Amino acid sequence: MAKLYFNYSSMNAGKSTVLLQASYNYAERGMTALLLTAAVDDRAGHGKIASRIGLAAAADTFRNDDDLFGHVSAALAKRPIHAVFVDEAQFLTETQVWQLASVADTLAIPVMCFGLRTDFQGRLFPGSQALLAIADSLKEIKTICWCGRKATMVARLDAAGRVVEEGEQVVIGGEESYVSLCRRHWVDRDLGSGAQAAGE
Numbered sequence: 001m002a003k004l005y006f007n008y009s010s011m012n013a014g015k016s017t018v019l020l021q022a023s024y025n026y027a028e029r030g031m032t033a034l035l036l037t038a039a040v041d042d043r044a045g046h047g048k049i050a051s052r053i054g055l056a057a058a059a060d061t062f063r064n065d066d067d068l069f070g071h072v073s074a075a076l077a078k079r080p081i082h083a084v085f086v087d088e089a090q091f092l093t094e095t096q097v098w099q100l101a102s103v104a105d106t107l108a109i110p111v112m113c114f115g116l117r118t119d120f121q122g123r124l125f126p127g128s129q130a131l132l133a134i135a136d137s138l139k140e141i142k143t144i145c146w147c148g149r150k151a152t153m154v155a156r157l158d159a160a161g162r163v164v165e166e167g168e169q170v171v172i173g174g175e176e177s178y179v180s181l182c183r184r185h186w187v188d189r190d191l192g193s194g195a196q197a198a199g200e
Contacts, residue, residue: 004113011179031083034072038062038087047060069102069106097131
């Protein structure tokens with residue numbers, strides 16, 4: 001049976017790298033994957049999934065009002081699709097997560113979603129909340145805090161590199177805007193000022 005997968009992590013854990021590698025594995029075996037990414041995140045360019053280590057691939061984009069079951073069905077009518085990969089899955093709506101579940105359940109196509117679990121305030125994104133609730137398989141992609149512990153939280157930074165505690169849930173940015181921290185240092189708003197002292 002096809003399944004709905006959610007691979008989650010904090011920022012800069014290599015989610016897009018894992019997605020692109022998995023998609024390449026399908027292509028290497030002569031199978032076709034449909035790639036989707038959020039239209040709101042165009043840091044790599046419109047309709048493009050890119051990793052920090054230089055891998056990239058073209059992708060269809062989705063917006064909040066798109067019917068993803070309909071989108072996959074229309075693509076399937078034109079060519080075989082053996083898997084669906086969704087980058088930036090935290091930006092899915094709850095309805096879209098259920099549509100992707102229907103892709104797995106009705107069309108028998110595995111759907112692999114990759115995204116953040118929580119925002120900079122430690123709150124679940126709507127798409128992540130729905131995926132955590134109904135996905136068949138959950139997998140954490142791990143990264144580390146500056147202290148060496150597992151990073152599970154994300155801090156947002158302003159232009160001066162200070163932690164931002166209020167604001168809109170969605171502000172697109174990369175390493176210049178976000179840093180992954182363990183829960184302890186996220187609570188303390190500690191970006192590593194004591195890291196050098198601890199290593200001395």
